[in-house]
Amino acid sequence: MVPTTTKFEFAGVLRHLEGPDLKLTQSHLSRGPASIESEFDEMFAGPEVVAEAIRAENAGADAIVIVCMGDPALHPAREAVTIPVLGIGETAMHYAAMLGHKFSILCTLDRRVANYETKARIFGLESKLASVRPVNIPVLDIGGDHSTALDRLVDAAAAAIVEDGADVIVLGCGCFQDMDRIMEGQLRERGLAVPVIDSPPLTILSAAALARTRLTHSKHGYPTPPAKERSGYEIPTLKERG
Amino acid sequence: MVPTTTKFEFAGVLRHLEGPDLKLTQSHLSRGPASIESEFDEMFAGPEVVAEAIRAENAGADAIVIVCMGDPALHPAREAVTIPVLGIGETAMHYAAMLGHKFSILCTLDRRVANYETKARIFGLESKLASVRPVNIPVLDIGGDHSTALDRLVDAAAAAIVEDGADVIVLGCGCFQDMDRIMEGQLRERGLAVPVIDSPPLTILSAAALARTRLTHSKHGYPTPPAKERSGYEIPTLKERG
Amino acid sequence: MVPTTTKFEFAGVLRHLEGPDLKLTQSHLSRGPASIESEFDEMFAGPEVVAEAIRAENAGADAIVIVCMGDPALHPAREAVTIPVLGIGETAMHYAAMLGHKFSILCTLDRRVANYETKARIFGLESKLASVRPVNIPVLDIGGDHSTALDRLVDAAAAAIVEDGADVIVLGCGCFQDMDRIMEGQLRERGLAVPVIDSPPLTILSAAALARTRLTHSKHGYPTPPAKERSGYEIPTLKERG
Amino acid sequence: MVPTTTKFEFAGVLRHLEGPDLKLTQSHLSRGPASIESEFDEMFAGPEVVAEAIRAENAGADAIVIVCMGDPALHPAREAVTIPVLGIGETAMHYAAMLGHKFSILCTLDRRVANYETKARIFGLESKLASVRPVNIPVLDIGGDHSTALDRLVDAAAAAIVEDGADVIVLGCGCFQDMDRIMEGQLRERGLAVPVIDSPPLTILSAAALARTRLTHSKHGYPTPPAKERSGYEIPTLKERG
Amino acid sequence: MVPTTTKFEFAGVLRHLEGPDLKLTQSHLSRGPASIESEFDEMFAGPEVVAEAIRAENAGADAIVIVCMGDPALHPAREAVTIPVLGIGETAMHYAAMLGHKFSILCTLDRRVANYETKARIFGLESKLASVRPVNIPVLDIGGDHSTALDRLVDAAAAAIVEDGADVIVLGCGCFQDMDRIMEGQLRERGLAVPVIDSPPLTILSAAALARTRLTHSKHGYPTPPAKERSGYEIPTLKERG
Amino acid sequence: MVPTTTKFEFAGVLRHLEGPDLKLTQSHLSRGPASIESEFDEMFAGPEVVAEAIRAENAGADAIVIVCMGDPALHPAREAVTIPVLGIGETAMHYAAMLGHKFSILCTLDRRVANYETKARIFGLESKLASVRPVNIPVLDIGGDHSTALDRLVDAAAAAIVEDGADVIVLGCGCFQDMDRIMEGQLRERGLAVPVIDSPPLTILSAAALARTRLTHSKHGYPTPPAKERSGYEIPTLKERG
Known part of the structure; x- marks a missing residue:
């Protein structure tokens, strides 16, 4: 499930x-x-993420992936x-914690x-986090031509490795797809052999x-x-599973 | 602001x-x-908490207190x-962290x-938290006769002090009001001289x-x-302050 | 109470x-x-801080504030x-931990x-502390003309925000009074909208x-x-409160 | 790879x-x-685990799983x-950290x-670990009749949940296979709905x-x-991958 | 140096x-x-501990040990x-952190x-501390007949090992001297082979x-x-060392 | 014991x-x-370190020091x-944790x-570690002429103090012997009065x-x-001590 009204294409x-064994x-x-x-934004996405999760289980889904690095409404769902x-x-x-000693997240905006x-900290992984570095590109501006984003991502990754001690890089937006292996190649040319994690496919396989x-x-x-009154929202009811 | 549709009375x-200098x-x-x-529940409270916060600032409020121990929508607000x-x-x-070495929270239900x-952990206070102990009373059942709640709270507080090492007690629901000083007295009779914090008045004075x-x-x-499209919600606009 | 023999003026x-409701x-x-x-210095201040605290309670005070960022003798008092x-x-x-994600303290000397x-760490807030940055001005040199101190404080604050990730600034000496709002203004001009905390008034209101x-x-x-022999000190006796 | 000379059967x-897409x-x-x-034991397993890992890569394997909860020689490999x-x-x-708030590990012997x-702590997950509880059965005694082991595991799991605050259980030996779903059922009968993780299949799918x-x-x-002299060991050489 | 006016005998x-190579x-x-x-008490011991430390260095001492588990005035000295x-x-x-995985301290009074x-926490060892258990004997009551203290210490040590997970015991008062090896023997009889640390001799050898x-x-x-005015105290001056 | 086949000379x-009282x-x-x-390397050193430790105890040694900063096989031994x-x-x-507030380790290679x-982290000292800085000299290249190593070590130490906040320096290889006091002198000339720890003599005295x-x-x-089958290794048997 993509927790936005914009129809980003993942499936x-x-x-x-x-x-x-796997249908998406x-x-x-x-x-x-x-x-x-x-x-x-995470909060305003929440009510519909939950409703959509209930609909998915009712429709027979075996697992749900929320395709946003902010994990909106993960616990309520x-x-x-x-x-x-x-x-x-x-x-x-x-x-990322398993593939190296410390990881850095490259996120879209400074405010994240x-x-x-x-x-x-909530996940208990603060000691494995080397840094979070923004590349200063709004989500809706990622698209079409990826070359600017790619350059900034590679530079930010290199800085995270050399200055912050990261040895694994996490792409901090689901929309940076297809850049992971290209980034690995460009980093290797700089002598930095680190994995770059684009989370959506990995999370789908883990859910499977x-x-x-x-x-x-x-x-x-x-x-x-x-059960209690929650006025103003139409929350679907979870069906009993046989 | 009380982040529920039930009209709990605090003011x-x-x-x-x-x-x-203080009007409520x-x-x-x-x-x-x-x-x-x-x-x-926290998530479904969120959108209206935020809308209400904007309305309060627009109406000239000097500070806002969200009167729920779960602090729903605190960061979005x-x-x-x-x-x-x-x-x-x-x-x-x-x-609680300032008044002693370790505190325990007495919450309503095990699930909290x-x-x-x-x-x-998010507040950075995990090393000061001795324990969270539930008293197993749903929020909406607190009311009228407080004697059962009081007995359970005093017993839970005593256990938190003796077994978990707490020296400060935090009431984990805004609805346990008026029980703080009574609890302190009953705990003192058991030889346990600890402060019991009922947060709403203290938070109001801190906001002031x-x-x-x-x-x-x-x-x-x-x-x-x-600014961006957030469909399905009517979010008030914050006025410029003069 | 100001824990020095120098008569800094706060009240x-x-x-x-x-x-x-508040007399100072x-x-x-x-x-x-x-x-x-x-x-x-903290240690040599201690015995008299404690004696003064006992005298204050005996004189009918309702709360005590130790006006020094080092909090000398706080626990003994x-x-x-x-x-x-x-x-x-x-x-x-x-x-500071409540007003943002991470705070920095601007202290007088490197040795602090x-x-x-x-x-x-003792307060349990190490995960919220971005950095401590000295401005290299001895306490007794803060005075009359604040302009040098102000420039150094604003520069140090900006560095703490940009380089260390702070989003709240704490003035690390009670003598930096009256500079908080001026600093906020100068930082805002640099695009850095952060609160600057001058602790004495806030602590007085919290004690109240x-x-x-x-x-x-x-x-x-x-x-x-x-009670036991503590030779060489005349420690006042705390009177029973009625 | 099973890092013992005993031929435990997993594949x-x-x-x-x-x-x-998956051959074992x-x-x-x-x-x-x-x-x-x-x-x-972990140390004496190490040299051959590493040699075996090199042989596996040379033989064209796509990923390696070390089937022992102690993860012997994981980093050297x-x-x-x-x-x-x-x-x-x-x-x-x-x-386990992803499926709940805190997990407990049920291990074979007190000494583990x-x-x-x-x-x-090395994995950075100490804040998610509720407890490690031994069931006091040597590895080589797990076998044929699982009923004693099962009873002890269910009791230890229940204690971990109720006393230590775990909401996820990890089986602390690869040999406790096939007990996970049975344990979940028995725990659910006690009102404790928690996942029980038998790691080998999950790790194999994650490696895939x-x-x-x-x-x-x-x-x-x-x-x-x-490259350097490491006398006394015949360590296979990793072939260049095309 | 023993930081009390009572003349406990250590040397x-x-x-x-x-x-x-060692004179005491x-x-x-x-x-x-x-x-x-x-x-x-720690605070009232402080000024004289510091003065005594300066006198010791002036008298040609090569190292100083403060013989009190509270380490009064350690940093000022x-x-x-x-x-x-x-x-x-x-x-x-x-x-204690070096000799095992987790240690417990057996202290005199609950208030410690x-x-x-x-x-x-200040020493950075909080993750190695299993527990602090009081035996409820005031310092000045330890003396002559040690049998009561010994029984309580052994019981508290056993509880720390079995219930709190300690595998090293630290005697929490310098006055529990000569009990360490006796306690080890009694604990071994209970099947608990742990070291018991009586700190004074170990600290003296470490200082040496x-x-x-x-x-x-x-x-x-x-x-x-x-240098500055510190009125009310006669603090000796440290001589230049040749 | 020196855990390498190279015969570095320490004794x-x-x-x-x-x-x-001390023979080496x-x-x-x-x-x-x-x-x-x-x-x-640590893993391949392990089996023989353990065997050598058993031989040492059998030969009547009173204590064992493993002379490698990586502490190979410390726990198995x-x-x-x-x-x-x-x-x-x-x-x-x-x-290092006792002699200052934070320490840095100067190690040989980036990969360490x-x-x-x-x-x-394993020792529980992560909060006391300011940084680990490599000087990029392979162990076997330290020798004869120490001047290059010395320059790099002093520069790295100065950077650790000024940039990372260290106030104690640990030499990260047992082979940097005899450089500790020279480094202290050169650092003092730069205004940085910090202890430099060369661990072998200190550890020997602590073991004593x-x-x-x-x-x-x-x-x-x-x-x-x-006892169990551990094929492929000849592990000496520990003799009973009288």
Whole structure:
């Protein structure tokens, strides 16, 4: 699920991941922000992310991926459903922690830095986070011609490695897709052999791994919210699973 | 502001705090949850908390207090307005950290424990948190007769002090009002001389202190969200202040 | 209370905070250091700070503020008395933690840096501390003409924000008074909208808030020292409160 | 790869994970300990784990999984090869951190507790670790009849949840296979709805995900050891990959 | 140096440590508390500890040990002199961290628990501290007949090992001397093979090791306090060393 | 014990430490790496370090020092023997933590940085570590003419102090011997009065202090490995001590 009203395309690009055991569908928000660049945006995306998660489980989905590095409404969605829900931000950070000693996140805007630092603390990974570096490109400006974004990303990655001690790079926006291997090549030319993580495909395969091994998030830790009046919102009801 | 559609009464109870320099007004949510007992509820409270914060600043308020220990939408509200916004959860934890070596929070339900532990981490206070202990009373059941709640709170507080090493107790729901001094007395009879913090009055006075000294939250840290399409919500516009 | 033998003037400057509910008195040390710039100085200030605290409670004070960022004898004073004792260092750091994501302290001398870092750890706030930056002005040289101090403070604040990631600035000496709003203005001109905390007035209002809500530090956590021989010091006796 | 000379069987049991994109092979150590129950054992397993990893890469493997919760020689193996190397201990802990707020590890022997706590610190996950609880069964005694082990594991899991605050359980030995879903059922009957992670299948699918997305560990962080004399060991040479 | 006016005897008991390279002298305070059981006591011991340290360096001492687990005035003394100054509390905790995975401190009174926890944080060792357990014996009551103290210490040590996960025990008062090996024997009979650290002899040998290798504390980190008026105290002047 | 096959000379250089209570012997590895510059090397040193430790205890040694900053096989060796085993890396870091507020390690190669950071975490000292700075000299190239190494070490130390906030310097290789006091002098000329720790002599004296006070590592924490088949290695058997 893409938690914006803008119809960023992921499933199409990632169709190659599909196989006998993995089918992808993608949805967007019918209400909420056009892009997510603040805690304000995350919050306004939340109600519809949750509703969409419930609809997905009711429609028979085996797992849900929220395709935004801010992981909007990740915990409320886990409270709402019983199938695994992964956010690409949390998943990327955990893989980054496994692939090296310290990772840096390259995010879109300066205003997101503190937010990712806080999220690393929530995930318990603050000691593995070398830095968060912005490249100063608004989400909706990433597109068509990637060359400017690419240059800034490679420079920011190199600075994160040399100055901040990172040995893994995380792309801090789901929209930087297709740049990961190109960046790895350009960094290797500078003598910096580090993995660059583009989280959406990795998170999709991890969600599939959870479904395959019949694991899901802890309902003890993310218990279903008690029924009560929540006026002003039409929240779909989760169907009993057979 | 009370971030629920249930009209819990605080301003009336706290009228005695008013004076030449402090006037209180109270608002509730026109849409959102009846009470806040999950991250799901916090999220559904969020959009209206933010809208209400903008309305308050536009109406000339000098500071805003969100009267819920979960501090719903605290950061988005700070992004949205320029006057100080305090949550009673964050404020209580910081005062608790100042009044002793370690504090415990007595919360309503078992399901809130992890949430308060995470919030302590976000506030940077995890090393000062001795424990979070639930008393297993839903918010909407606190009321009329407080004697059962009081007994459970005193027992939980004593356990937090003796077993978990707390020397300060934080009441984990804004609705436990008026029990703080009674609890202190009963704990003192057990040989446990600890402060019990009921956060709403303390947070109101702290917000007044910020307004009085002309301090507010960092707009560098909580920058105003850029204008963009956020469909499905009518978000009031912040007026320019003269 | 100002924990030096030098008669820095605070109560006069802060007279405007007084009102029907708040009266200020100020005392200095009859023995101890002329200014506090080392752990050595903090220690030599200690015995008289504690004696003065006991005298203040005996004289009917409702709360005590130690007006030195080093918070000398804060814990011994809490052990000695039952009315709330706040230090301007601890209080400033907690408010700074609430007003942004990370704060920096601008201190007088290079030799104080490690001391503030250690204090942030004791308060449990090390993860919120971006940096401590000295401006290299001895306390007793701050005075009359503030322009040099102001320039250095603004430059250090800007560096803390841009290089260290701070979004809140704490003035690291009680003597930098009246510079907070001027600094905010100069920083805003550089595009850096951050609060600058001058702790004395904020701490006084917080102490008043504690007194108003009848809260004090934990006597379980700061128990009264047992009577015993302590030769060479005349320590006043705390009177029973009616 | 199973890092023991005992031929524990994993690939056979996990054959069902295979598909068009995933083929499993399994190897054991020709020299080293019969089982791993100390840092002493981990160390004696190390040289052959590394040699075996180099042989696997030379034989065309796309990824390597070390099937022992102690992750013996994980870092040296990463230094030695360029294909991804995952340990089931590290991978289980990261997934556990994603599926709940805090996890507990159920390990074989009391003597392993400190070791897993240290490993959690190395992985940066100490704040997510609720506890490590031993069930006091030597590895080589797990086998045939699982009923005793199962009872102890369920009791230890329940204690970890209720007393230590865990909401995710990690099986602390690769040999506890096939017990995960049974344990989940028995815990659910006690009102404890938590995921139980048996790491080998999950780690295999994660290693496949890395291979599929062409990610590997950081060679900047795990650089190839410089050639030098290392007498007494015959270490295979890594072939250049085309 | 023993930082109390009570003349506890250490040098006599530890005379066996002397040799060609090590001579011991012992001093007590001429003014200050009879024993140290609060931060209040630590503070009143401070001025004379510092004066005594300066006198010791002037008299040609090669190193100073402050024989009190509270390490009163450790940092001010380091600021004042140039020869190494060790406290038995800090030294014991660092050796304890080296001899096992986690240590517990057995202290005299309940009121000292928070103080040792805070000191562990200052030393950077909080993650190695399993617990602080009081045995509830005032310092001045330790003496003549040690059997009650011994029983309580062994019971507290056993609880620290079994319940808190300690594998090293630190005696939390310099007066528990001669009990360390007896306790080790009694704990071994309970199946608990842990070292029990009585800090004074170990700290004396460590101070001698520093003197022998011509190391001392960092004067960059503990700079000499600038000359200034410090009224009411006669502080000896440090002589220039040739 | 020097954990390499290269016969670095320490005992000869340190002969001056000997006395009536201290005799030194030195051994090297008969199999293993020529020098230790990776976790790969540490692992290949391990089996013989452990065997050599057992031989030393059987030969009547009172304590063992592993003379390599990487502390290879430190924990397995402690599991294997009952006499104290110290590593110069761990010991240096603990003394460094005692002699100042923050320390930096000057290591040989860039590739060792992450390893020392991880070790500081394992020792619980991460908050005391200012930085690890490489001087880019392979171990086997340190020798004969020390002037290049000395210049780089002094520059790196100065940078660590001024830029990273260190006030203690740890030499990150046992082979930088005899440079400590020269470095201190050159740093003092730059106005930087910090101790420079060359760990081997200090660790030897600390091991002697443990032996003298009859302390050793916790066998509860480092239990003797259970007997089992460990094929391919001839591990000596520890004799019973009378």
